[in-house]
Amino acid sequence: MYTNIHTEPLQESSALAEAEKKISFQRALMGLRERILTGGLAMGDRVSEVALARELGVSRTPVREAMSELVEQGLLERMPTGGCMVRSLTRADVVDGIELRGTIEGLACRLAAERGAPEAGIVACEGILGRIDAALGVSEQETDFERYMELNEQFHQCVAGLSGSGVVQKELERVGAMPMAGPSAFLQGQALFPHTLRSLVVAQDHHRSILDAIRRREGARAAALAVEHARLALRNLDFFLGEGARHARRIPGISLVAGTTVQENDL
Amino acid sequence: MYTNIHTEPLQESSALAEAEKKISFQRALMGLRERILTGGLAMGDRVSEVALARELGVSRTPVREAMSELVEQGLLERMPTGGCMVRSLTRADVVDGIELRGTIEGLACRLAAERGAPEAGIVACEGILGRIDAALGVSEQETDFERYMELNEQFHQCVAGLSGSGVVQKELERVGAMPMAGPSAFLQGQALFPHTLRSLVVAQDHHRSILDAIRRREGARAAALAVEHARLALRNLDFFLGEGARHARRIPGISLVAGTTVQENDL
DNA sequence: ACGGTGATTTTTGTCGACAATTTTTCAAAG
DNA sequence: CTTTGAAAAATTGTCGACAAAAATCACCGT
Numbered sequence: 316m317y318t319n320i321h322t323e324p325l326q327e328s329s330a331l332a333e334a335e336k337k338i339s340f341q342r343a344l345m346g347l348r349e350r351i352l353t354g355g356l357a358m359g360d361r362v363s364e365v366a367l368a369r370e371l372g373v374s375r376t377p378v379r380e381a382m383s384e385l386v387e388q389g390l391l392e393r394m395p396t397g398g399c400m401v402r403s404l405t406r407a408d409v410v411d412g413i414e415l416r417g418t419i420e421g422l423a424c425r426l427a428a429e430r431g432a433p434e435a436g437i438v439a440c441e442g443i444l445g446r447i448d449a450a451l452g453v454s455e456q457e458t459d460f461e462r463y464m465e466l467n468e469q470f471h472q473c474v475a476g477l478s479g480s481g482v483v484q485k486e487l488e489r490v491g492a493m494p495m496a497g498p499s500a501f502l503q504g505q506a507l508f509p510h511t512l513r514s515l516v517v518a519q520d521h522h523r524s525i526l527d528a529i530r531r532r533e534g535a536r537a538a539a540l541a542v543e544h545a546r547l548a549l550r551n552l553d554f555f556l557g558e559g560a561r562h563a564r565r566i567p568g569i570s571l572v573a574g575t576t577v578q579e580n581d582l
Numbered sequence: 583m584y585t586n587i588h589t590e591p592l593q594e595s596s597a598l599a600e601a602e603k604k605i606s607f608q609r610a611l612m613g614l615r616e617r618i619l620t621g622g623l624a625m626g627d628r629v630s631e632v633a634l635a636r637e638l639g640v641s642r643t644p645v646r647e648a649m650s651e652l653v654e655q656g657l658l659e660r661m662p663t664g665g666c667m668v669r670s671l672t673r674a675d676v677v678d679g680i681e682l683r684g685t686i687e688g689l690a691c692r693l694a695a696e697r698g699a700p701e702a703g704i705v706a707c708e709g710i711l712g713r714i715d716a717a718l719g720v721s722e723q724e725t726d727f728e729r730y731m732e733l734n735e736q737f738h739q740c741v742a743g744l745s746g747s748g749v750v751q752k753e754l755e756r757v758g759a760m761p762m763a764g765p766s767a768f769l770q771g772q773a774l775f776p777h778t779l780r781s782l783v784v785a786q787d788h789h790r791s792i793l794d795a796i797r798r799r800e801g802a803r804a805a806a807l808a809v810e811h812a813r814l815a816l817r818n819l820d821f822f823l824g825e826g827a828r829h830a831r832r833i834p835g836i837s838l839v840a841g842t843t844v845q846e847n848d849l
Numbered sequence: 850a851c852g853g854t855g856a857t858t859t860t861t862g863t864c865g866a867c868a869a870t871t872t873t874t875c876a877a878a879g
Numbered sequence: 880c881t882t883t884g885a886a887a888a889a890t891t892g893t894c895g896a897c898a899a900a901a902a903t904c905a906c907c908g909t
Contacts, residue, residue: 364890376862398891411693415686422682663900664901
């Protein structure tokens with residue numbers, strides 16, 4: 316009856332006809348994000364809306380929205396003339412991102428301490444710590460890194476929740492999404508190296524000390540510990556930027572850091 | 583020759599045919615922002631894309647982008663079913679926003695101190711302080727509040743620049759755009775009240791102390807001062823939420839705070 | 850009268866089209 | 880061979896159209 320120009324917008328792209336309720340925006344977001352993080356698009360490259368739209372099998376509109384989202388997350392950069400390019404980070408940018416996350420986590424911890432976080436929440440955090448201990452195991456061989464990552468992420472979120480501030484929580488989510496500032500950014504590649512286990516043990520001690528400070532309502536101590544805790548990531552950053560550069564491929568966004576030469580010698 | 587469906591998309595709206603190079607997105611952004619801040623849309627109201635598009639004389643596309651932007655800025659809230667509504671803030675949200683800004687400004691100051699901000703930049707900041715002194719005048723009657731606002735904003739940006747960190751600077755811009763967290767959020771209404779001048783004198787003292795701390799490379803002091811400085815805004819917030827509620831109309835986003843009853847008795 | 854149910858109207862997400870720029874290409878001149 | 884300039888191609892911002900979903904409303908049964 317009616318003209319019906321676009322009956323089936325998802326016709327190609329083999330096997331996805333099933334669930335995929337109704338959001339091609341998510342497809343665009345994940346597709347673009349993956350292409351950036353896995354190096355499909357080199358840093359500085361201009362992102363063509365039409366090309367991506369065709370490759371992902373969606374229209375330009377959701378691609379454009381995905382690009383806006385990734386600009387907010389710091390993966391893309393708006394060009395003055397219009398359009399976006401893959402962001403190019405310096406080591407200093409990543410360092411500042413980590414320091415920023417540490418500072419805001421420090422704020423969350425201070426608020427939790429000063430305002431009196433509910434005991435139930437603190438206990439919940441301690442529960443996660445217990446599970447992290449279990450994931451660590453007793454020897455390095457027994458360590459379940461994937462589970463550690465998941466639990467670590469959970470713990471950081473849970474502590475953010477102790478602040479009782481939705482504003483701070485939201486902001487932490489934001490900075491955690493920045494290229495390599497997230498609390499679990501460098502864990503993927505850590506499974507292979509000797510200093511790893513010791514590093515994780517130190518991190519666990521930080522976790523416990525932070526909770527202790529919150530329970531004792533020692534706000535300044537909690538904040539300082541959070542900043543120091545975040546700085547653990549700096550060591551890993553410099554490792555993967557220096558001697559460990561060969562294995563840097565495992566770290567999601569590291570190809571965005573200027574001076575890295577990772578793309579080749581693959582496959 | 584060609585069909586040309588939309589020859590002149592900006593035909594109505596009287597006098598704007600001049601500059602307005604090419605961005606109806608800006609029109610949508612400013613129009614929506616104004617309607618929210620001046621109370622044209624009450625908190626909790628759903629924002630209709632079509633209605634706004636028609637009222638502003640643009641298509642739905644730029645309106646939609648403007649809505650995304652304002653969600654990022656914290657003025658709107660996404661509804662789970664789709665679309666946006668005007669955000670409803672609690673006093674606690676605003677307090678946390680102010681604390682967040684203070685903390686990040688504190689980070690900027692600490693970095694500036696620890697990493698050694700260039701003397702030229704510090705001198706530039708001091709220059710702004712001198713101009714603020716001039717704008718303050720000697721008696722309350724001579725105070726030029728508009729100029730004070732402008733210079734205050736400038737000073738905060740300039741100090742953020744001292745950190746030397748684009749990441750921190752960008753984040754400060756972001757949280758400064760949050761509903762009432764900006765450094766000059768409450769200055770508009772301050773012109774009328776007695777405690778005002780003293781408050782501004784204290785603020786100036788903070789400014790000077792912060793610069794002094796940065797120059798002496800006393801990072802912790804600089805950070806603590808920045809947090810304390812931001813908290814000056816708390817007094818004004820409570821004033822306009824309490825006894826001064828009659829005059830709250832002058833404060834841009836205060837109609838978003840739940841429990842405020844300002845919209846009526848106007849005009 | 851009231852609560853549930855089905856129809857109608859509004860609203861959103863997505864699409865392709867088009868004009869104004871911006872970028873690239875290519876050729877001629879210095 | 881480099882530089883300059885103009886033509887051509889590509890890209891972006893914006894628009895109206897449509898289908899699926901949500902919200903609103905009328906109706907009916909108990």
